[in-house]
Amino acid sequence: MKEQISEGSLSEEEEIYRENILDHYRNPRNKEKPESCSFQHLEHNPVCGDRIELFVKLSGSRVEESSFLGEGCAISQASASMLTDKIKGMPVSELQDMAKEDVLDMLGISIGIVRLKCAMLSLKALHKGLEQYTENNRKKQ
Amino acid sequence: MMILDPPHQHHSPQEHDGEHKDEKHEEFGERIRQDFPILQARVKNKPLIYLDSAATSQKPRQVIEALKKYYEEYNANVHRGIYALSEKATMAYEHARFIIARFINAEQHEIIFTKGTTESLNLLAYSLSKQLKKGDNIVLTQMEHHSNLVPWQQLAKESKRDGKDIEVRFIKITGDGRLDMGHARQCIDDSTKIVSVTHMSNVLGTINPVQELASLAHEHGALLVVDAAQSVPHMKIDVKELGCDFLAFSGHKLFGPTGIGVLYGRKELLAKLPPFLYGGDMIHEVRFEDSTFADAPNKFEAGTPNMAGAIGLAKAVEYLQQIGMENITEYEQELTAYALHRLQEMEGITVYGPPDAAARGGVISFTIAGIHPHDVAQLLDRDGICVRGGHHCAMPLMGVLGIAGSVRASLSMYNTKEDIGLLIAAIHKAQKMFS
Ligand SMILES: Cc1ncc(COP(=O)(O)O)c(C=O)c1O
Numbered sequence: 001m002k003e004q005i006s007e008g009s010l011s012e013e014e015e016i017y018r019e020n021i022l023d024h025y026r027n028p029r030n031k032e033k034p035e036s037c038s039f040q041h042l043e044h045n046p047v048c049g050d051r052i053e054l055f056v057k058l059s060g061s062r063v064e065e066s067s068f069l070g071e072g073c074a075i076s077q078a079s080a081s082m083l084t085d086k087i088k089g090m091p092v093s094e095l096q097d098m099a100k101e102d103v104l105d106m107l108g109i110s111i112g113i114v115r116l117k118c119a120m121l122s123l124k125a126l127h128k129g130l131e132q133y134t135e136n137n138r139k140k141q
Numbered sequence: 142m143m144i145l146d147p148p149h150q151h152h153s154p155q156e157h158d159g160e161h162k163d164e165k166h167e168e169f170g171e172r173i174r175q176d177f178p179i180l181q182a183r184v185k186n187k188p189l190i191y192l193d194s195a196a197t198s199q200k201p202r203q204v205i206e207a208l209k210k211y212y213e214e215y216n217a218n219v220h221r222g223i224y225a226l227s228e229k230a231t232m233a234y235e236h237a238r239f240i241i242a243r244f245i246n247a248e249q250h251e252i253i254f255t256k257g258t259t260e261s262l263n264l265l266a267y268s269l270s271k272q273l274k275k276g277d278n279i280v281l282t283q284m285e286h287h288s289n290l291v292p293w294q295q296l297a298k299e300s301k302r303d304g305k306d307i308e309v310r311f312i313k314i315t316g317d318g319r320l321d322m323g324h325a326r327q328c329i330d331d332s333t334k335i336v337s338v339t340h341m342s343n344v345l346g347t348i349n350p351v352q353e354l355a356s357l358a359h360e361h362g363a364l365l366v367v368d369a370a371q372s373v374p375h376m377k378i379d380v381k382e383l384g385c386d387f388l389a390f391s392g393h394k395l396f397g398p399t400g401i402g403v404l405y406g407r408k409e410l411l412a413k414l415p416p417f418l419y420g421g422d423m424i425h426e427v428r429f430e431d432s433t434f435a436d437a438p439n440k441f442e443a444g445t446p447n448m449a450g451a452i453g454l455a456k457a458v459e460y461l462q463q464i465g466m467e468n469i470t471e472y473e474q475e476l477t478a479y480a481l482h483r484l485q486e487m488e489g490i491t492v493y494g495p496p497d498a499a500a501r502g503g504v505i506s507f508t509i510a511g512i513h514p515h516d517v518a519q520l521l522d523r524d525g526i527c528v529r530g531g532h533h534c535a536m537p538l539m540g541v542l543g544i545a546g547s548v549r550a551s552l553s554m555y556n557t558k559e560d561i562g563l564l565i566a567a568i569h570k571a572q573k574m575f576s
Contacts, residue, residue, distance in 0.1 A: 014523065018574055048515055048531055049545025072545075073513035074575075118515060 016108045024078035029085050030067040037065070041129030043121050050076040050118055054084070054125040063090050068125075073118050075111065080122035082106040087126070095130055098123060169472045170557040173464065176201040177555055187525035190560050195343050195371060195504045195551030196529055197393045200457075204397060207456035211449045219448055220422060220439075234448050237455035238438070244458045245388065246379040247405050253438040254451050257402035258370040259288040261389035262337070264404060264417040264441060265366060266292035269335060270307075271415055273300065277334045278308040280363070282320055282349070283541050284342045287534040289368040293337060312338075314541060318345035318494035325357060333363040340372035340383075344535050344549065345494030346477075346501035348372065355384035364410070370394055374553065375473055375502050377466040380405055392450060397457035401450030404441070411437035418443035469554045476552050477503040480561045487565070489572060493542060503552030506533070509568065512575050514546040520571040526564055 038058040044051050050072030057065040066084040070077055086106060087095060103123050104111060111119050174180050177199045180189055191199060217227040219234045235249070242249045255261045279293050293309055300307040310328040313321045320338075329336060336358040341348050351367055358365040364386040369378060373390040380388055387410070392401035406414065416423055416434055420443035425433040434440045461469070478498035484490050489510040495501045509517055518530030529549040532539045539546060550564055 011523070014574070017520075022575060046536070048513075073515040075516070075519075112519075115515060115519060 013109050020108050021074055021078040024081040025074040028068075028077060028081040030081065031069065032067050033069055034065060034067055039129045039133035041125045041132065043125040043128065045072075045076075045117055045121060048073065048118065050121055052076060052080050052122045052125050054080070054122055054129055056087070056126070056129060058092060061092050063087050063092065063095070068122065070122075072121075075107070075115055076118040076121045079103055079107060079119050080125075083122045083126065092130075095126065098126065166472055166475055167557055167559075169468070170476070170555060174555045174557070176203065176460075178202055178205070180555060184525050190524075190526040190563050192550040192552065192556065192560065192564060193527045193529050194374070194553035194556075195394070195533075195549065197399070198374060198396045198553055199555065200398070201396055201460055203460050204453050204456045208398060208449050208453045211452050216449075218445055230448055233452050234446065237451040240455040240458050241403060241451075244378075244462065245373075245405060246381050248408060250436070250438055251405055251408050251411065253404040253406065253411075253441040254446055255389075255402045255404050255441075256400050256447065257391040257393070258286075258368060258389045259391075259402075261402055261404035262288050262366075262368065263292045265337075265387055265389070265406075266296050267417050268414045269364070270296045270300070273305060273307055273334055275305045276332055277305070278310055278330075278332050280310045280312060280325075280328045280333050280336045280358075282312040282338050283314045284318070284320075284345060284347065284535065284538050285337075285339055286343050286368065286370070287536070288370075289337055289339060289366075290537065293335075311537075314345075314347075314538075317496060318342070318347050319500070320347070320349055320354075322350070322353065325354065329357050329361055329363065331361050333358070333361050335364050335366060337366035337368065339368040339370075340378075341369075341375070341502045341504065342494065342535075342538075343371045343504055344506050344533050344538055344547065346504035346506070347494055348376075348501055351383045351385060355386075359384070371502065371504060374461075376470045386410055392454040392457070395454065395457055396460065397454035398447075398450045401447045401454050403454075406437070408437065411441075414441075416440050416443070420444050422446070464554070472554060473503050473552060474498055476556060476558065476561070477501065477505070479558055480505055480550065480552065480564075483561060483565050487568065490568070493547060503556075504549065505551065506547040506549045508544060508547050509572065512571060514548045516575075517548045517568070517571055520574065521564070521567045524563070524567045524570070526567050528564070 034055050034057060036057065037055040040053060040055045042053040052068055052070040054068045055066060056063055066087050068080045068084050070080055083103065100120060103119055107119060179199050180191065182189060215226055215229045215233065217230040219231040221227060238252045239249045242252045255264060281290060281293060297307040297309045312328050313324045315321050336354060338349055338354055340351055355365045366387040367383065367385040369388050369390045372378065374395045386407050388405040390403050393399040423435055423440050423443040425435050481492065481496065481498055484492050484505065484507055491508050493506045508514065514530030518528050521528055531546045533549055
């Protein structure tokens with residue numbers, strides 16, 4: 001039964017985990033609080049203690065800067081790092097269309113139903129922040 | 142890559158100290174394992190290493206067959222039909238109650254079937270709340286599962302609305318995860334009406350001094366409720382010896398089916414306790430204006446009960462009695478000591494709860510420096526190892542421990558040292574990946 005714990009090389013998924021997710025987890029991109037931003041949103045999952053605060057700065061109709069602060073598991077933190085990278089330069093109109101699948105593609109591993117919440121925390125922060133921002137703008141007009 | 146340390150491999154028991162005892166012990170787990178079909182199965186072409194029995198236990202073939210037999214041969218509603226089939230089902234259901242009563246040294250009509258510990262505790266909180274008066278208090282502990290916390294907390298909240306102001310107090314835990322009995326003595330006073338404690342913590346593994354708490358509660362005229370969800374599968378329970386007034390547990394953690402549980406209550410107390418659910422089966426006589434209720438336990442079992450569940454649970458109990466609870470405790474204690482030892486000697490691992498296996502059960506919570514419990518659980522799953530990562534339905538306790546969650550490996554009679562060896566190897570591997 002000892003063959004159970006693979007002794008030699010990592011499986012393909014484990015390799016992705018290591019290179020993709022753990023790299024973003026250990027060296028998160030865009031992990032900072034900006035001086036100013038167009039909107040920000042904090043999402044918190046009390047069940048596992050994951051926290052993501054997302055900041056987005058718009059310039060005209062595009063995302064100029066995006067960053068985050070947070071703590072939690074590798075999946076939640078890596079997906080925030082990847083997401084903030086991905087949306088830079090993106091037209092605002094496309095932010096709303098960012099979907100679950102986009103995040104899963106970036107992560108590159110299969111995520112079980114239980115951990116989907118961890119993976120989607122930053123996307124949820126983005127969508128909620130954007131919604132609030134749009135709402136506020138509408139009120140102002 | 143890390144692999145098992147050779148001295149701990151199962152196939153070389155002669156390398157152990159006290160080899161004879163070890164061999165006997167290993168055989169025990171191996172033998173029991175044979176009765177559990179799911180443990181023979183392979184998941185993603187790997188054997189299942191199931192270390193989450195505190196969440197739910199696996200089921201022996203004997204229980205699965207009893208359920209099948211019930212549905213194939215004598216399924217009928219109980220207490221209602223006059224025909225032979227219904228009588229057979231009724232007799233089997235009541236016989237199940239008898240077997241379970243004997244298992245915990247209670248009387249047959251002191252056993253109420255519920256759907257699990259959660260329902261048992263809700264029933265109690267609801268029904269006992271009627272007896273509470275202004276200024277009374279309820280004493281719990283910091284290590285309660287949500288199901289022995291939220292019902293009482295909500296009862297107290299509700300009581301504010303009708304001016305009763307029931308207070309809920311929490312006995313503190315010590316640094317090594319035991320109850321602070323000095324604090325217990327401060328919490329329990331003459332206004333205490335209910336003390337409700339877990340027998341074995343589902344996070345720390347701590348076995349609480351129920352007898353001492355029972356004396357303490359009774360000295361002050363309070364009732365003692367025991368949440369035995371985690372202890373019943375692992376040790377002999379005798380409600381008379383424990384001195385408790387009520388005791389709750391779940392069938393699914395006791396090698397029985399899901400959806401069945403038990404509330405034991407002392408008969409004098411059950412006689413006075415009002416019902417929780419109303420409907421069929423629990424009544425004596427119904428008129429349009431009012432009704433009278435059946436005696437306990439039927440008074441508390443409104444509606445068609447979980448007949449198959451009760452029969453399956455009784456089969457699980459008989460199975461355990463054949464093995465002998467003392468033998469189970471002895472085997473698991475050695476296994477727990479071994480697991481604690483292996484984990485404690487690892488670097489970067491913090492183990493919670495009493496360090497001494499004699500004071501605890503095989504629920505072992507730990508954290509690994511730099512790796513979130515969810516990541517640990519997911520990485521271990523890739524090696525076919527099932528552990529829990531998270532707060533284990535004890536969020537306030539996590540706060541006391543100062544962590545968001547832990548990894549929990551929980552042992553049962555079908556686990557072996559080999560399982561633990563694999564767990565350790567998989568943790569090493571996870572640490573390596575995250576390093
Ligand atoms: C100590 C304790 N109490 C209560 C429960 C609740 O049991 P159930 O979910 O079966 O109602 C559990 C199990 O999750 C537990 O470990």
